Amino acid sequence: xxxxxxKQSFRILRGDSENSSMEDFEIELDxxxxxxxxxxxxxxxxxADLAVRWNCKAGKCGSCSAEIxxxxxxxxxxxxxxxxxxxxxxxxxxxxxxxxxxxxKDLVTDVSWNxxxxxKIKPINGPDExxxxxxxxxxxxxxHFRECIECFLCSNTCHVLRDHDLFDNFAGPRNLVRxxxxxxxxxxxxxxxxxxxxxxxxxxxxxxRCCTEVCPAGINITDDAIIPLKExxxxxxxxxxxxxxxxxxxxx
Amino acid sequence: xxxxxxxxxxxVIVIGAGGAGLRAAIESARSGVKTAIISxxxxxxxxxxxxxxxxxxxxxxxxxxxxxxxxxxxxxxxSKWLADWKxxxxxxxxAPERVRELEQWGAVFDRTxxxxxNQRNFGGHTFPRLAHVGDSTGxxxxxxxxxxxxxxxxxxxxxxxxTDLFKDNEGKCIGCIGYNRVDGEIHTFSAKSxxxxxxxxxxxxxxxSGSWEYTGDGHALAxxxxxxxxxxxFVQFHPTGMVWPPSVRGILVTEGVRGEGGRLLNSENDRxxxxxxxxxxAGDHAETIEESNQxxxxxxxxxxxxxxxxxxxLTRDVVAKAINSEVKAGRGSPHxxxxxxxxxxxxxxxxxxxxxxxxxxxxxxxxxxSKEPMEVGPTAHYVMGGIRVDAKTQESCVSGLxxxxxxxxxxxxxxxxxGNSLSDLIVFGKRAGEFASKxxxxxxxxxxxEDEIQKxxxxxxxxxxxxxxxxPGKIYDELRDMMQENVGIIRTKEEMVSALTxxxxxxxxxxxxxxxxxxxYNSGWHQALDLNNMIIVSKAATLxxxxxxxSRGGHTRDDFPTPDDDYWGQILNIIWMDDxxxxxxxxxxxEMRDDLKDAIKEVKAMIxxxxxxxxxxx
Ligand SMILES: Cc1cc2nc3c(=O)[nH]c(=O)nc-3n(C[C@H](O)[C@H](O)[C@H](O)COP(=O)(O)OP(=O)(O)OC[C@H]3O[C@@H](n4cnc5c(N)ncnc54)[C@H](O)[C@@H]3O)c2cc1C
Ligand code: SF4
Ligand code: SF4
Ligand code: FES
Numbered sequence: 001x002x003x004x005x006x007k008q009s010f011r012i013l014r015g016d017s018e019n020s021s022m023e024d025f026e027i028e029l030d031x032x033x034x035x036x037x038x039x040x041x042x043x044x045x046x047x048a049d050l051a052v053r054w055n056c057k058a059g060k061c062g063s064c065s066a067e068i069x070x071x072x073x074x075x076x077x078x079x080x081x082x083x084x085x086x087x088x089x090x091x092x093x094x095x096x097x098x099x100x101x102x103x104x105k106d107l108v109t110d111v112s113w114n115x116x117x118x119x120k121i122k123p124i125n126g127p128d129e130x131x132x133x134x135x136x137x138x139x140x141x142x143x144h145f146r147e148c149i150e151c152f153l154c155s156n157t158c159h160v161l162r163d164h165d166l167f168d169n170f171a172g173p174r175n176l177v178r179x180x181x182x183x184x185x186x187x188x189x190x191x192x193x194x195x196x197x198x199x200x201x202x203x204x205x206x207x208x209r210c211c212t213e214v215c216p217a218g219i220n221i222t223d224d225a226i227i228p229l230k231e232x233x234x235x236x237x238x239x240x241x242x243x244x245x246x247x248x249x250x251x252x
Numbered sequence: 253x254x255x256x257x258x259x260x261x262x263x264v265i266v267i268g269a270g271g272a273g274l275r276a277a278i279e280s281a282r283s284g285v286k287t288a289i290i291s292x293x294x295x296x297x298x299x300x301x302x303x304x305x306x307x308x309x310x311x312x313x314x315x316x317x318x319x320x321x322x323x324x325x326x327x328x329x330x331s332k333w334l335a336d337w338k339x340x341x342x343x344x345x346x347a348p349e350r351v352r353e354l355e356q357w358g359a360v361f362d363r364t365x366x367x368x369x370n371q372r373n374f375g376g377h378t379f380p381r382l383a384h385v386g387d388s389t390g391x392x393x394x395x396x397x398x399x400x401x402x403x404x405x406x407x408x409x410x411x412x413x414x415t416d417l418f419k420d421n422e423g424k425c426i427g428c429i430g431y432n433r434v435d436g437e438i439h440t441f442s443a444k445s446x447x448x449x450x451x452x453x454x455x456x457x458x459x460x461s462g463s464w465e466y467t468g469d470g471h472a473l474a475x476x477x478x479x480x481x482x483x484x485x486f487v488q489f490h491p492t493g494m495v496w497p498p499s500v501r502g503i504l505v506t507e508g509v510r511g512e513g514g515r516l517l518n519s520e521n522d523r524x525x526x527x528x529x530x531x532x533x534a535g536d537h538a539e540t541i542e543e544s545n546q547x548x549x550x551x552x553x554x555x556x557x558x559x560x561x562x563x564x565x566l567t568r569d570v571v572a573k574a575i576n577s578e579v580k581a582g583r584g585s586p587h588x589x590x591x592x593x594x595x596x597x598x599x600x601x602x603x604x605x606x607x608x609x610x611x612x613x614x615x616x617x618x619x620x621x622s623k624e625p626m627e628v629g630p631t632a633h634y635v636m637g638g639i640r641v642d643a644k645t646q647e648s649c650v651s652g653l654x655x656x657x658x659x660x661x662x663x664x665x666x667x668x669x670x671g672n673s674l675s676d677l678i679v680f681g682k683r684a685g686e687f688a689s690k691x692x693x694x695x696x697x698x699x700x701x702e703d704e705i706q707k708x709x710x711x712x713x714x715x716x717x718x719x720x721x722x723x724p725g726k727i728y729d730e731l732r733d734m735m736q737e738n739v740g741i742i743r744t745k746e747e748m749v750s751a752l753t754x755x756x757x758x759x760x761x762x763x764x765x766x767x768x769x770x771x772x773y774n775s776g777w778h779q780a781l782d783l784n785n786m787i788i789v790s791k792a793a794t795l796x797x798x799x800x801x802x803s804r805g806g807h808t809r810d811d812f813p814t815p816d817d818d819y820w821g822q823i824l825n826i827i828w829m830d831d832x833x834x835x836x837x838x839x840x841x842x843e844m845r846d847d848l849k850d851a852i853k854e855v856k857a858m859i860x861x862x863x864x865x866x867x868x869x870x
Contacts, residue, residue: 033497034499034616037499043775044728048768048774049768049777052775055297055301056302057500058500061302063294063297110434123399123403124358126356130352133367143360149391185360
C-alpha cells in the first residue's frame with residue numbers, strides 16, 4: 001500500500017515537566033516513511049523547535065525511543081504503513097515520550113538514571129596478558145547481550161520502575177543485561193553477586209517478560225540475562241549445600 | 253548587560269565522544285591529568301556506534317601472511333599515494349596492539365577456530381584483516397570504550413555543543429565555549445590542551461550515511477581558530493547505500509556484504525565489476541566468476557585463499573563510480589542503483605554474519621536479503637580531509653589544539669580503506685590523549701578574556717533574537733540538495749563555481765532564521781547554529797575540489813577524468829581561513845623514507861608473484 005499523498009494527522013505531546021499538552025499536526029505522507037520521518041517533517045515544515053532525539057535512523061543507536069499509539073518503539077524503525085494500518089481512520093496517530101523517565105521537552109526525556117546505574121557496575125576484570133583465548137560458542141553467549149543499543153525501552157516498560165517507581169532499589173532490565181554480559185564473560189573474574197542482590201535488586205523482577213517483548217535488539221532479556229542472574233543469587237544466598245561448600249573451600 | 257555563563261576548568265578537554273574522543277580521554281585521564289569529554293549526543297550514540305564492518309589491524313590471526321608492511325602498503329595504495337606515510341606507518345604498526353587492548357577492556361570480537369580474534373576481508377586489504385562482531389563492530393567498540401571511560405575518572409558533559417575555541421595572546425589554544433542542548437545554558441571551559449574528535453561532515457550532502465551530528469563542527473572550529481585543513485576535496489561516496497524507499501536513501505549497507513561474497517549485478521543480470529578493474533589494480537582481482545566463487549568458498553570456510561578476490565572488493569571509489577556508470581548507461585535497478593545479492597549464502601549464514609543488515613532491509617525496505625537482492629547506490633559516507641596534524645602527536649599548527657579520528661586527516665589521503673577508520677580512532681585517539689596530556693603538564697590554568705567570551709556567547713544567542721525568519725530546517729535541506737547536485741560524486745568546474753556563489757547566498761540566509769525564542773531543547777535553534785559550520789566546510793570542500801584539476805580517489809572530475817601523477821599526484825591542497833574567508837594553497841607532499849619505500853617494494857613483489865601464479869600460492 002502506498003501512502004504517497006495521504007494526509008495524516010498526529011497528536012504529539014508538547015511541553016515540559018511543568019506544563020505539557022497534546023497538540024495536533026497534519027502532514028502529507030510519502031512512500032516508505034517511518035514515524036521519525038514524520039516528526040522531522042513536522043519540525044521542518046511547521047514547528048522548528050519540536051524536540052526529538054535521533055542519530056542513526058537505522059535502529060543502531062537507540063536514541064529515538066517513544067510511545068507510538070501507546071506502544072514503546074524506536075521511531076526510526078516503525079514504518080508508517082504499519083502504524084496507519086493499526087490506527088482507526090480519522091483518529092490521529094499518537095506519539096508520546098517514554099513515560100517512566102522525567103520529561104525534558106516534547107519527545108525528549110531525561111535518561112541519565114540509566115547512566116548513573118551503569119557507573120556503579122564493576123567493569124570487566126580479566127587476565128593481564130593480551131590475546132585472550134575463548135571460542136565462538138563462549139563469545140556467542142555474551143555477544144547477544146552486547147547487541148543492546150541502550151534505547152532504554154525495556155526499563156521504560158518494566159512495571160517495577162514504571163508503576164512502582166523503584167528507581168533506587170532496582171537496576172532495571174538494561175543494566176541487568178549489562179551485569180549478565182560481564183558475569184558470563186568467559187574470562188571475567190570479578191564477583192558482582194552481592195550487589196546484584198542488594199544494590200541492583202534482581203529479586204524485584206517477577207519475570208513478566210514485558211521488557212523482552214519491547215526490546216528492538218531482540219535480546220531475550222528475561223530468560224537469558226535476568227533468570228540466570230537470579231539463579232546465581234539463589235545459589236549464593238539460599239542454597240545450603242553450596243553455602244557450606246563455600247565455607248570449607250573459601251571460594252566465591 | 254552581559255550574558256551569564258557557567259565556567260569549568262580542566263587540564264585536557266576532549267570535544268567528541270565517538271571512538272576517537274573516548275580513546276583520547278581514557279589515555280589522558282590515565283596519565284593523571286584532569287580530563288573532560290563533551291559531546292552533542294548522549295554517551296554511546298556517536299557515529300562510531302553505526303560502524304558495521306570491522307576494524308583493520310594486521311593481527312595475523314586469520315592469515316599469517318599478513319603483517320604491518322602489507323597493511324601499510326594497502327593503506328598507501330588505497331590513498332592513491334597521498335596519505336601521510338608517517339601516519340600510515342604508526343597506524344599499521346600500532347593497530348594490533350590497540351585492538352588487543354580493547355579485548356582486555358571487554359570487547360568480545362568474533363573468534364577464529366583457534367579461539368583468537370577473527371578477521372574478515374574488506375576492499376583494498378590484501379588479507380583478511382578486519383576484527384569484527386557480526387555487523388555491529390562499531391557498537392562493540394564504542395560500548396567498550398564507554399564502559400572503560402566511565403571508570404577512568406573523566407568528567408562527561410553530554411548534550412553540549414561547542415561553538416568556538418579561544419586562544420591566548422601567544423596563539424595557544426586555551427579553552428572553548430558552548431551551550432547545553434537541554435536547557436540552553438552557556439558554558440565555558442578553560443583547558444591547557446584541547447582535542448577535537450568531532451567526526452565528519454557528510455551531512456552536507458542530501459544522500460549520506462551520517463546523522464545530524466555530521467555538520468563539520470570540528471573542521472569549522474579549527475579553521476576559525478587558525479588551524480589548517482588538508483585533503484578536503486576527498487569525500488568518500490560509499491558504493492552501497494540504500495536507495496529505496498526515499499526516506500532511507502543513503503543509509504549504509506556494509507561492505508561486509510561484499511566481504512561475505514555479495515555480488516553486484518545490473519538490470520541485465522551482469523556482474524559488471526569485472527569490466528571496471530582499473531589499471532592500477534590489474535591482476536590483483538579474480539578474472540572469472542569461477543575464481544570469485546572459489547575465493548568466497550575458501551574464505552567463508554576459514555581457509556587461506558588460494559585464488560584472487562572478486563572485483564566487488566575493489567576500493568570504494570572504484571565501485572561507487574562503476575555503479576554510477578551502470579545507472580547512467582541505463583542498466584540500473586528500478587530505483588536508480590544496482591543490485592547487491594548475497595542470497596546464495598543461505599539464510600543461516602546471513603543471519604549469523606549480517607544480522608543487522610538483514611534486520612535493516614526487512615524493517616525499512618520490506619526486503620528479505622536471504623531471498624532477494626538489495627538495491628544499492630552511492631552515498632556520502634566519510635571525509636578523508638580534515639585538520640592537518642603532526643603524525644606523532646596529533647597536534648595541529650595551533651599550539652595546544654589536537655585532533656584525532658575522522659575530523660583529523662592524513663591517514664587516508666585520497667581514499668580511505670574500509671575498516672581503517674575504526675583503527676584510526678584507537679591508534680590516533682591514544683596518541684592525541686597521550687600528547688595532549690603531556691602538553692598540559694606543568695602549565696598554569698589559562699584565563700579566557702571576558703570580552704571574547706561575551707562575543708562568542710552573543711553569537712550563540714543570535715538566532716533566538718530574531719523576531720521572524722525562515723525555518724532553519726528548510727535552509728538546511730536546500731543546502732544539502734545543492735551540495736549533492738553540484739559537488740557530488742562526479743564534479744565539473746561550472747557546477748562548483750556556481751556552488752560557491754550559492755554558498756554565499758546561504759551564508760546570508762542563515763542569519764535570518766526563526767525557531768522561536770526558547771532556549772530549552774530547541775532543535776531549530778541548534779540547527780541554525782549548525783548551519784554556520786555546514787556552510788564553512790561546504791566552502792572548504794568545494795574550493796579544494798574546484799582547484800584539483802584531476803581525478804583521484806574520492807574526487808572525480810568530469811572535465812579532468814584521469815589522474816595527473818606528475819603534478820597533482822605530488823600536491824596537497826591546504827585550506828585555511830583569513831578574516832572569515834576560506835582560502836587555499838598548495839604544498840608538495842613529503843618524500844617517503846627509504847626503508848618504507850623498500851617495504852612497499854617488498855609487498856608489491858609478493859602481490860605480483862601471487863598474480864603471476866594466478867593467485868595460486870602454496
Ligand atoms: C554507517 C557507517 C558505517 C561505518 N562503518 C565503518 C566500518 O565498518 N569500519 C570503519 O573503520 N569505519 C566505518 N565507518 C566510519 C567510522 O564509523 C567513522 O569514521 C568513525 O566512527 C568516526 O569516529 P570519530 O570518533 O572520529 O567521530 P564520531 O564517532 O562521529 O564522534 C563524534 C563526536 O563528536 C561530537 N561532536 C561533534 N561536534 C561537536 C560539537 N560542536 N560540540 C561537542 N561535541 C561535538 C559528537 O557528539 C560525537 O560524540 C562507518 C561510518 C558510518 C556512518
Ligand atoms: S521481566 Fe522483570 S525486568 Fe522485565 S519487565 Fe518484567 S519485571 Fe521488569
Ligand atoms: S536491552 Fe533491548 S530494550 Fe533494553 S536498552 Fe538494550 S536494546 Fe533497548
Ligand atoms: S535513530 Fe538510532 S535507533 Fe532510531
